[in-house]
Amino acid sequence: xxxxxxxxxxxxxxxxxxxxxxxxxxxxxxWFKNGDAALMVRPQDFDLIVLDLMLPGAYGxxxxxxxxxxxxxxxxxxxxxxxxxxxxxxxxxxxxxxxTKPFWPEELLARVQARLRRPVLTxxxxxxxxxxxxxxxxxxxxxxxxxxxxxRVEFDLLTALAKRPGAxxxxxxxxxxxxxxxxxxxxxTLDVHISRLRKxxxxxxxxxxxxxxxxxxxxxxxx
Numbered sequence: 001x002x003x004x005x006x007x008x009x010x011x012x013x014x015x016x017x018x019x020x021x022x023x024x025x026x027x028x029x030x031w032f033k034n035g036d037a038a039l040m041v042r043p044q045d046f047d048l049i050v051l052d053l054m055l056p057g058a059y060g061x062x063x064x065x066x067x068x069x070x071x072x073x074x075x076x077x078x079x080x081x082x083x084x085x086x087x088x089x090x091x092x093x094x095x096x097x098x099x100t101k102p103f104w105p106e107e108l109l110a111r112v113q114a115r116l117r118r119p120v121l122t123x124x125x126x127x128x129x130x131x132x133x134x135x136x137x138x139x140x141x142x143x144x145x146x147x148x149x150x151x152r153v154e155f156d157l158l159t160a161l162a163k164r165p166g167a168x169x170x171x172x173x174x175x176x177x178x179x180x181x182x183x184x185x186x187x188x189t190l191d192v193h194i195s196r197l198r199k200x201x202x203x204x205x206x207x208x209x210x211x212x213x214x215x216x217x218x219x220x221x222x223x
Contacts, residue, residue, distance in 0.1 A: 003047040003116055007031045008038045008063060009078065010055050014101075018050065021105045025113070038063045044071035048112060051095075053079040053086070061093060068094035068173075072163045074115045078108070091214050092170035115166070127162045129220060132204055134162055143204050153179065154197045157190075161208065161218035171215040 005022055009015040010033045022029040030046070032038050035058030043049060049067060053060030060079070067075055074096040079086065082100040090098055097111055125137035133142045139155055141148045150158065156178045161169055171187045179190060194216060198205030207219040 002026060002028045004045065005029045005112070006038070006041065006043070006046040006049045008033075008035065008049065008055065008060070009052045010034060011052075017105055018108065021109050022112075025109055027112075035059060035063050039066055042070070043067040043073050046073055048115060049073055049075045050108070050112070051075055051077050053077060053081055053090075061089065064090065064093045064095060074164065074167070076108075076111060076115065078103070088214060091168050091211075092172055094169075094173060096164060096167040127159065129162050129165050129218065130204075130207075132162065132201075134159055143201065148200055150197070150200060151193075153193050154200065157193055157197060158201075158218075161216060165218045165220045168211040168214045168217045174215060 003026075005027045007015060007018055007022075007029055009018065009031070012033075015031050015033065019029045019031050030041075032041075033056070035055040037057070038051075038055075039058050039062075043066075051060055051063060051067075055063070060077070064075060064077070067073065075094065076097040076099065077090045077095045078099050078101065079090075080101040087098045096115060099108060099111065125135060127134040127136060131144050134155075135141070136159060141150055141155065141158065157174060160174060160178055171190055175186050175190050179186075179193075194208060198208050201208070209217045209219050211217050
């Protein structure tokens with residue numbers, strides 16, 4: 001399979017280097033050199049996005065917001081900004097990974113390949129992560145042959161985590177996009193729902209990890 005990779009990077013030499021490594025690895029890279037161009041594409045047309053933050057045109061964080069509003073495609077941020085606040089902000093906005101410059105191209109390629117190998121299968125509206133199967137149309141969850149009864153909020157939380165296994169999903173994003181802050185409360189209520197969800201999933205519930213200072217992550221299960 002030729003994975004389509006979108007690269008948003010304004011550095012000419014670095015961009016050429018990344019494109020070359022990705023082509024050698026069998027990927028199909030598309031390279032844009034400014035944020036405005038990245039806002040014009042459909043992120044769902046790509047399998048993964050490598051995104052710089054300091055771009056001419058639209059700022060990288062704004063591109064990240066746009067991507068997350070449109071699709072669940074994995075996003076790897078590649079930036080010279082190494083402050084913790086930038087990393088946390090990128091994760092809160094939906095980045096799946098964050099690498100700082102300078103970096104080894106081999107490490108970037110390894111991280112991209114690892115992300116693309118995440119054991120997630122989506123077929124006919126069913127998301128599969130290891131033994132966990134989520135029927136997004138019938139709104140049913142099963143572990144192996146056993147059905148798990150979940151509330152609406154628990155189901156939506158699990159689905160949000162399962163769409164991007166291995167990625168840290170911020171509590172703020174989950175509150176804003178899964179809970180109704182006006183009716184269902186904020187982060188404290190979210191933590192209660194996560195606790196109940198873990199219990200209902202039994203042993204699989206332990207794969208919902210807490211990412212301190214950010215939110216939660218569904219760990220990919222070995223099959």
